[in-house]
Amino acid sequence: MTAPALDREAYRRLIEDDRVHGSLYTDPAVFDDELTRIWYRTWVYVGHESEIPQPGDYVVKSIGPQSIIMSRDRQGAVHLLLNRCSHRGNQICEAARGNTGALRCHYHGWTFGTDGALLGYPFRQGYGPDTPKSALGLGRVPRMGSYQGFVFGSFAHAGPSLLEHLGAAREAIDRLVRLSPLGRVELTAGWLHHEVRANWKMLVENETDGYHPQFVHSSIFEVGESHVAEVYSERSAATARDLGGGHTEHDLRAHFRRMDRPLAWFGTTEDRLPDYCRAMREAYGAEKAREILVEGSPHIMVFPNLFIAEIQIFVIQPLAVDRTVQHVTPLQLAGAPDMNRRLLHQASGSVGPAGFLLADDSEMYERNQRGVVAREPEWLILRRGLNRERVDADGHLAGAATDETTQRGIWRHIRAMLTEEVPA
């Protein structure tokens, strides 16, 4: 049962340039519209190629509530298949991951290649010669694309290419992978799955919100060895940037350039990671390596669900209007074992259900969700920094570290998608 869709005019009314209506977080009809007009249309991040390194490897991922099998077939090609048997709809994979040359449905034994093709069904006499086997493969995500190993899927048969969709976010992903001396990230350090009773947009908007950390994270800033607190203070030289296409960035480079100390962004120093720093110098040359290690890792929300958060990768999965799962894994860099140990150690303190940071973020998402049901006032105010917003050298809207330039950028894109003013 789906609630009736809202017309375009309604979204133009509910989403203004500097304020949005509370019902956008609570109305099931809005959620259904978001699934059809955003999640089942635009490019959505699914998984990383490093999660299925071997032929036959597969992992179960998602696009919103849809369960997606990301498989590597025996020839090495990657596929995005819907986790639903084409016979009578049974879920095919129950395990979260595995290795197999074929997928056999547990219900009646229909068997599929890891490319989704139907290989056969038991007792074929029960099907006449007119049964079109070739049309009975597993459902596929119509379009698949990959950038730096990040695999995206789109349920739209046509539309902008993945590269067009990523736009300015590509450069940030490039900045991420260059932290590896081999130029590759590997998402191989396991996942935490953190469920919150909040609308998915609460999470997306929070990811590049530079206004909240001083308040939400003051407990850990106070007791921890926190190099982060400064980044989010009024003294920060960081920039909140709207990259267009719903992608937003909290660009910390200016801040760390001013500090001019390699690995300051990671709260450590070069002598603690000698192997990593040597490998970086060998890979990029001393000067470039120093620049990379000073500037650090990007903090970017790739719309609608991939949050590259410096030292960990989050994936946002909406399940219902007030239910969202945030999947998170520590960043791992190819060719950097000593760095990877520290990345894992730091991430497991910070993120997930018990994380020093994320437990408090998620508490805020849930309180925010309880707050926005109020009838009065009905609006959320997104005016911060309108008075000092500028267009930067690349033509992007940019604000101060604590400005709501990012939230406005996210909503501009959501409005364009819900009113179907932009292609997928």
Place this chain on the structure above:
Amino acid sequence: MTTTAPTISRTEVEEFLYREARLADEGRYDEWEALWTDDALYWVPSGDTVDPHKQISVIYDHRSRIALRVAQLKTGKRHAQDPRSNVAHLLSNIEVLGEDGAGTHTTATFIAIESRSRGLTTWAGRVEHTLVRRDERILMSRKVVRLVNADQPLPTLAFLI
């Protein structure tokens, strides 16, 4: 593991486990922290954790990080525990598995019911302790909490489980 008689009796084990759970439930953070040895490990694996040095855990706290966790709780600004969750731990099926150089190894099942504005959350699983006697006191050097739903999406877990 050897089969010599444990130097920590079953009664002492039970008293320790119940007390540890009660101090956590009542938010008596300093007393709870004082139950740990200096080389302690507090570990809540996730469904993906095979080797905690290779895969992320829900909690993987050595002694200094246990102290940090408690210090954060005590700031009064740990929103996920401000207000504190109301929690009732129930321990059962306690077994003393044996003793070795590391201490006395115990296992038990637990249910912890957590109440906060979000609603009631049921946490359950198996808890393993390694207990040692230091200066007439019993301390824990290792506590592993294996959640039954470690492989599933988990709600926020900011109380001391």
Place this chain on the structure above:
Amino acid sequence: MCGLGEEAGAVIENEFASVTVVIDERGHDRRLRVVDNHTGRTAYFDALLLETLAWTPEAELRGLLDPARHRWTVDPGPDGTTR
């Protein structure tokens, strides 16, 4: 997982199938014994058979994976047998 060796079986399984593989030394040459753990069905694969499998093109392997090809060929009879 145990290493391969006489009677030291290795279980190879995924969520769809489970077999035990043993290097069998009872013949004049070594061969692989494969036991379907769900049914007990056993088959032997000598060096030549394995080499042949390694050379079998993907399309033919996929043909072998058709469940009606050799296994579930005929509908269950009144007695419920499936073979």
